[in-house]
Amino acid sequence: MLPRAVTGVGVTSIVGVGWPAFVEALRAPQPLTATGPRALTTIDLAKYPNARAFEVPDFDAARTLGPKGLRTLDRLTKLAVVAARLGLAEAALKRDNAFVALSPERVGVVCSNAYGSLEAITELNRVAKLEDPRYINPAVFPNTVANSASGYVSIWENLRALNVAISDGNCGALDAVACADIHLAQGRADAILVGGAEAMHEALFLAFSLLGTLDHPDHVRQVGHLSLGEGAAFLVVEPQRIARARGARVLGEIVGYGTSFEAPEEGSTLIGPSGDALGRAVLNALGDAKLDPSDVDVVCASLSGLHRADEAERAALERVFGSDGVCVAAPKLVLGETLGAGGAFGMAAALAWLEGARPATVVSGHAPDEIDTVVVTSLGFYGNASAVVLRRPQG
Amino acid sequence: MTADDPTRSPPSPAAPARVLVTGLGVVSSIGLGRRAFFEALAAGKSGISRVESFDTTRIGRDYGGEVKAFHARDHLTAAETRRMGRCSAMALAAARMAVEDAHIRPSHLGGPRTSVVLGTTMGEADVLGDIDRAWIARGVSAVRRAHLPKYGSTLLPIHLARAFGTEGAVIALPAACAAGNYAIGFGADLIRQGRADVVLAGATEILQELQYSGFARLAAMAQQRCQPFDLNRQGLIVGEGAAVLVLESEAHAVRRGATACAEVGGYGLTCDGYHITRPHPEAVGSIEAMRQAITRSGVTPEAIDFVNAHGTGTRANDAAEAKVMHDVFGGRRVPISSMKSLIGHCMGAASAIEAVGCVFTLETGVFPPTAGYETPDPECDLDVVANAARTAPGGVANIVLNNSLAFGGYNAVACFARPGVLPEPPTLEVL
Numbered sequence: 001m002l003p004r005a006v007t008g009v010g011v012t013s014i015v016g017v018g019w020p021a022f023v024e025a026l027r028a029p030q031p032l033t034a035t036g037p038r039a040l041t042t043i044d045l046a047k048y049p050n051a052r053a054f055e056v057p058d059f060d061a062a063r064t065l066g067p068k069g070l071r072t073l074d075r076l077t078k079l080a081v082v083a084a085r086l087g088l089a090e091a092a093l094k095r096d097n098a099f100v101a102l103s104p105e106r107v108g109v110v111c112s113n114a115y116g117s118l119e120a121i122t123e124l125n126r127v128a129k130l131e132d133p134r135y136i137n138p139a140v141f142p143n144t145v146a147n148s149a150s151g152y153v154s155i156w157e158n159l160r161a162l163n164v165a166i167s168d169g170n171c172g173a174l175d176a177v178a179c180a181d182i183h184l185a186q187g188r189a190d191a192i193l194v195g196g197a198e199a200m201h202e203a204l205f206l207a208f209s210l211l212g213t214l215d216h217p218d219h220v221r222q223v224g225h226l227s228l229g230e231g232a233a234f235l236v237v238e239p240q241r242i243a244r245a246r247g248a249r250v251l252g253e254i255v256g257y258g259t260s261f262e263a264p265e266e267g268s269t270l271i272g273p274s275g276d277a278l279g280r281a282v283l284n285a286l287g288d289a290k291l292d293p294s295d296v297d298v299v300c301a302s303l304s305g306l307h308r309a310d311e312a313e314r315a316a317l318e319r320v321f322g323s324d325g326v327c328v329a330a331p332k333l334v335l336g337e338t339l340g341a342g343g344a345f346g347m348a349a350a351l352a353w354l355e356g357a358r359p360a361t362v363v364s365g366h367a368p369d370e371i372d373t374v375v376v377t378s379l380g381f382y383g384n385a386s387a388v389v390l391r392r393p394q395g
Numbered sequence: 396m397t398a399d400d401p402t403r404s405p406p407s408p409a410a411p412a413r414v415l416v417t418g419l420g421v422v423s424s425i426g427l428g429r430r431a432f433f434e435a436l437a438a439g440k441s442g443i444s445r446v447e448s449f450d451t452t453r454i455g456r457d458y459g460g461e462v463k464a465f466h467a468r469d470h471l472t473a474a475e476t477r478r479m480g481r482c483s484a485m486a487l488a489a490a491r492m493a494v495e496d497a498h499i500r501p502s503h504l505g506g507p508r509t510s511v512v513l514g515t516t517m518g519e520a521d522v523l524g525d526i527d528r529a530w531i532a533r534g535v536s537a538v539r540r541a542h543l544p545k546y547g548s549t550l551l552p553i554h555l556a557r558a559f560g561t562e563g564a565v566i567a568l569p570a571a572c573a574a575g576n577y578a579i580g581f582g583a584d585l586i587r588q589g590r591a592d593v594v595l596a597g598a599t600e601i602l603q604e605l606q607y608s609g610f611a612r613l614a615a616m617a618q619q620r621c622q623p624f625d626l627n628r629q630g631l632i633v634g635e636g637a638a639v640l641v642l643e644s645e646a647h648a649v650r651r652g653a654t655a656c657a658e659v660g661g662y663g664l665t666c667d668g669y670h671i672t673r674p675h676p677e678a679v680g681s682i683e684a685m686r687q688a689i690t691r692s693g694v695t696p697e698a699i700d701f702v703n704a705h706g707t708g709t710r711a712n713d714a715a716e717a718k719v720m721h722d723v724f725g726g727r728r729v730p731i732s733s734m735k736s737l738i739g740h741c742m743g744a745a746s747a748i749e750a751v752g753c754v755f756t757l758e759t760g761v762f763p764p765t766a767g768y769e770t771p772d773p774e775c776d777l778d779v780v781a782n783a784a785r786t787a788p789g790g791v792a793n794i795v796l797n798n799s800l801a802f803g804g805y806n807a808v809a810c811f812a813r814p815g816v817l818p819e820p821p822t823l824e825v826l
Contacts, residue, residue, distance in 0.1 A: 137612075
């Protein structure tokens with residue numbers, strides 16, 4: 001791929017809302033395994049007193065979006081729209097929510113999300129089951145389609161170029177980069193909001209809990225479980241010449257993408273994170289960027305604490321970078337596992353490091369004083385894996 | 396494993412590749428597979444019938460385009476049937492038909508140069524529905540753990556990748572009712588950009604209680620008949636199904652001696668950014684999407700022989716689509732038809748199944764009919780292919796458009812052509 005400029009980032013994360021707050025939080029990261037239980041609004045702590053799930057604290061979309069029109073929006077959409085609005089302002093495309101650069105017809109969205117609006121779907125299933133299918137709220141029904149949060153970003157932000165929703169589990173936000181790159185190459189937009197969103201919900205928490213993947217207070221510090229988080233992150237991605245022409249500040253450049261898939265063995269269960277796929281994805285991304293493994297300063301890994309997946313990823317990174325190799329950092333230990341948004345948070349963390357923040361939660365190796373090149377990885381639960389290469393802006 | 400790993404993508408070619416359709420598979424309420432489906436389209440057969448897969452007594456509607464002849468076990472292994480829901484199963488069945496239709500050997504599909512791109516609206520919504528209903532009615536202990544990992548839409552392409560040994564990108568694009576065109580368009584882009592040689596591209600959707608109830612609640616659903624563009628149209632009929640196309644770069648197809656059934660032209664992609672369910676009153680996004688599809692195929696509106704309509708049968712959609720046709724084609728009355736009158740609105744799968752309908756028209760020179768077209772609507776002053784299939788002038792249709800205008804203001808319009816009739820693909824501007 002041609003290098004793409006990242007000119008702004010917007011986040012709604014469990015460590016803060018907005019790019020400055022996010023970078024600040026990453027300067028002094030607090031691993032979630034060392035964090036006590038927090039108040040939750042999406043999960044009834046009376047029912048699950050030991051729930052260790054992490055929300056964007058005190059999230060109030062009205063602070064960014066104003067009070068009007070929020071009533072029928074679900075949490076997923078609010079997290080996404082707030083992140084999008086903050087990102088567009090950060091990139092100086094908008095001021096006070098009005099375009100000051102480029103035009104609405106030339107700005108698009110590629111948004112990853114893994115599981116759709118469980119809030120809307122579960123609510124309507126509840127009404128249909130316990131009451132009557134004729135009572136389901138027609139204003140909520142459109143939120144059940146998997147692209148609704150992505151669609152609302154275009155509606156709220158008045159973005160009328162393409163809008164693509166992508167659902168590739170944990171890899172979606174990195175695959176969104178490939179998708180956006182292709183659409184930019186075809187001249188379908190001058191800038192694209194690229195990222196992902198995932199919202200905490202009781203059904204999500206229960207599913208991961210029932211599958212035995214979640215941290216539990218009885219073994220808070222025990223390795224082997226992930227901390228479920230939520231949030232949204234969008235990068236404003238532009239062709240270099242457009243960013244240059246409008247005099248935009250460039251936080252970093254996306255210079256390579258790779259992906260791969262390795263089927264779990266026949267007859268095995270569905271879940272089978274593949275280290276081989278991850279290794280190939282990293283090499284494909286480096287090949288795409290015309291870089292070698294030795295050019296990489298830090299790997300922003302998708303290590304989440306989930307033992308089986310982490311083992312596969314660590315082994316793959318060792319095969320690619322050598323055993324005494326590269327610095328590996330795991331921001332999910334601070335930001336939580338945010339699934340469809342995970343890769344977007346990985347890229348946001350990488351950009352924070354390129355801006356001078358020290359890498360959060362280094363799990364092996366040492367970060368060099370100056371970080372120029374970062375590989376971000378995403379390992380899917382089902383055999384897919386993707387990687388993206390970011391570097392400090394050249395010249 | 397080194398940086399010289401042969402699996403890494405080659406650099407993008409200077410001249411973009413032509414993208415050919417070399418095989419197709421379809422699971423629909425009017426037939427499974429190419430032959431049955433084509434015969435049904437030519438005959439104007441209806442697949443709309445009383446819904447049997449869930450209880451409709453309290454919903455107030457009971458007709459749908461249910462695919463009653465589809466049994467996963469006829470197309471899948473026992474292990475595959477166990478590990479996936481109906482939505483994935485229909486997609487995998489359609490993919491197997493497409494691969495057979497393309498006469499493509501497994502050795503041409505395995506490895507890093509084949510990708511899978513599938514669209515949907517709600518994916519395995521039934522899996523989630525079952526989980527939700529057990530949980531809501533009987534509590535957490537009633538939830539079957541083994542069911543949980545089957546839900547995510549990401550699995551739709553992954554099941555296919557697993558079945559065919561592909562190692563390239565596996566992408567799920569939930570783009571509401573435009574998902575099929577999104578998947579086919581993006582699949583073609585992967586080939587044009589040199590990121591794949593072969594892409595299995597399509598979409599899949601199941602008829603399920605929540606979506607069915609929702610459309611009934613939106614008062615968008617007709618009783619028994621979907622009558623696109625008719626004055627007395629009552630709304631849409633929800634359907635289901637899946638379609639997968641084998642897309643191949645021309646070079647790859649030539650290398651293996653494949654016969655192309657169509658070429659994928661350009662496609663248009665816009666977003667209304669207006670309302671989550673209502674089309675934009677001026678339809679600017681839809682008009683722009685159609686214009687993009689035409690210009691990106693290197694042709695002019697005069698070259699378009701037929702439009703496979705979005706044509707849902709709702710008042711708002713059909714009137715908006717008629718306006719779009721007038722804006723794009725001016726005074727020229729381009730024949731238009733909506734397959735949704737035969738199979739219902741298959742949601743995410745709709746434009747993939749309709750893409751197969753486009754291939755039907757290109758191969759046979761026949762436009763499929765719009766059933767139930769009785770009274771012309773002055774608001775939809777169009778040349779509708781009414782009630783019976785129509786042979787194209789001269790028996791040949793060279794270039795057709797596939798419209799999809801969806802929830803979320805998603806507009807995607809794809810162009811398909813008989814192989815060899817489109818001009819050389821325009822060289823991409825280097826951006």
